Amino acid sequence: xxxxxxxxxxxxxxxxxxxxxxxxxxxxxxxxxxxxxxxxxxxxxxxxxxxxxxxxxxxxxxxxxxxxxxxxxxxxxxxxxxxxxxxxxxxxx
Numbered sequence: 001x002x003x004x005x006x007x008x009x010x011x012x013x014x015x016x017x018x019x020x021x022x023x024x025x026x027x028x029x030x031x032x033x034x035x036x037x038x039x040x041x042x043x044x045x046x047x048x049x050x051x052x053x054x055x056x057x058x059x060x061x062x063x064x065x066x067x068x069x070x071x072x073x074x075x076x077x078x079x080x081x082x083x084x085x086x087x088x089x090x091x092x093x
């Protein structure tokens with residue numbers, strides 16, 4: 001019985017990952033480095049980088065060397081949150 005539960009969980013996780021991948025790859029694309037890149041993926045990357053850098057520089061300015069060394073942790077969290085907000089805004093949820 002536990003094997004069925006694990007395989008079911010794996011199948012569900014795989015299904016969710018495939019759905020998210022298909023959603024990110026849908027829509028218009030632009031040529032970049034010999035491949036076609038989905039615009040949604042590039043927007044998500046840009047949003048993450050901007051949010052990450054703003055928070056990281058703020059931590060660096062406020063805490064000096066410690067902020068420079070450890071500021072990437074909250075910066076990554078804020079960047080991921082920004083992607084989720086933009087994604088929710090684009091999908092209309």
